[in-house]
Amino acid sequence: MDLDLRDVHVLVTGAAGGIGLATVTEFLGHSALVSAHYRSTKAALEEDTTCAKAAKESRLACVQADVTREEDVVRMFAEAEEKIGKPVSVLVVNHAVYNSKPAPLHKMSLSQWNETLTTNLTGSFLVIRQFLARLAKIKEEQGVDNDWMRNVAVVLIGSTGKSPIPGEFGEACHADYAASKSALTHGLQLSLKNEIVQLHPRARVNTVAPGWVRTKMAEESMKDERIKYQALATTPLNKIAEPEEVARQVALLASNRVSGHTSGQVVMIHGGMEGRLLNPKP
Template identity: 45%
Template sequence: MTQPTPSFLGLEKVHVLVTGASGGLGVALVRQLVEVAGARVTAHHNRALAPDSALAQLVRELGSDRVRTVQADVTSEPDVTKAVQGANGGDWGVATVLMLSHGVWPEEDVGVVDMEYARWKKTLAINLDGTFLFIKHWGRGVRSAVQNGTLSPDFPHVSVVFVGSTAARFGEAWHADYSASKAAVQGGGLVLSLKNELVKSVHKRARINAVSPGWIRTPMAARAMEDPKLLGQALATTPLMRVAEPEDVAAAMVYLASGTAAVHVTGSVLDLAGGMEGRLLNPPAVAKL
């Protein structure tokens, strides 16, 4: 089941906390962290975990000695606090890597002038506020571990990896709420601010980076990718002419998490959009991929 750990990653038995682990990307990320990198993963899920869900099945397959789960509403600070403390309280010690893969993309096309304030608030609460809360409490846990001597100040694998989006770079008409939430993270906001803060307030080798994918073939995007016009808009300026698989994004995130492979990478956004250069207002239809 488990493959040899590539020496350049150095993540064997490193404790990683993955948010949104029950989603399509989250499940792929947990699998790669365990099977490829040899890490130990605390997998966060938002709702009660159904026994037949992909994450529950993965936990049974990989074993509770490799994957454990915590539940939290990402918009609730008490929930997030409890989840992080639960992750850190076991025999694995503090989670030194935080992978933020939770998020919501409302399917309905709605312009700003017609958008209900409730939708705007919900999207930003999940995508932005939830990110803030997890970083806040994850950072406190790492800082405490350094202060009490259970984590070395020289430990290399202390990092945060976000999932951003091409919507943060090019915008996305009718989904301004989603674009705004991702731009606040991967643009000149959290990533660039925290790359300077974390080394001073949390751990001297702490790094923070983001990946910026376009469409990913996950259940959240399945219906949208069935629309030839929308798919054409997404791929018209993409030289590779393909939709990313969850494993494509997960592999890049695992690389960025590693304090040996990506030791000198921080404050960066890694483009994972097949060379995408923008969006066309009137794109040609493309075949379903």
């Protein structure tokens, strides 16, 4: 399917991780121009053959930033524009931190809570705000009738355990992550979809919410039979998702040709999961 993403400039945050890297390669497969954000290391991007080829062809730019720092985020967009040669018109907000050590709320440290909320929520706010600021500036200078503005979209990466439907799943002992993702994909998304059209009449905001995905962290967790049972017991498809399956949904929502009348929606990628087991088999 032609998603009409050729030469559309896509910025993906957290691009060196499992879902992020798959998203980068998915967009490259649709002939998009991609800026891949990383915080500490870009090794995964450099080692991937698709990314390496795209970098040589000037279709991929790696941009470093700490998304919790305003000045870093401003610099990231400036570098992305300079390296790719045109403004960002599709933003994929994928970065996140997750403390894998279970911590009941009454035992959770303030530092853990603050780190998670600052990175996952405030960091996303800073990235989205700068994207909107660039959109507003170009609208003022050039109007909206530009080739680069034919496809303007924001795609957020949420999580099924942190569903925007209040109280659906949640995640015991990881309330910091659950709270950050729920705020991002519910309150922020639903507000943003109504604001962004003031800057571009066809701009859209949607969310992809994965369940278990075969990342390095998930594969390690799945070695524990209790966790594996808990993850799949209410999942009819009886498997976890591949990063590429999530990435394809991101690309579909980013495409104006395919999803041009879709905004404010959350697409669940969880194999039909119906809930969580609070007391899994031993």
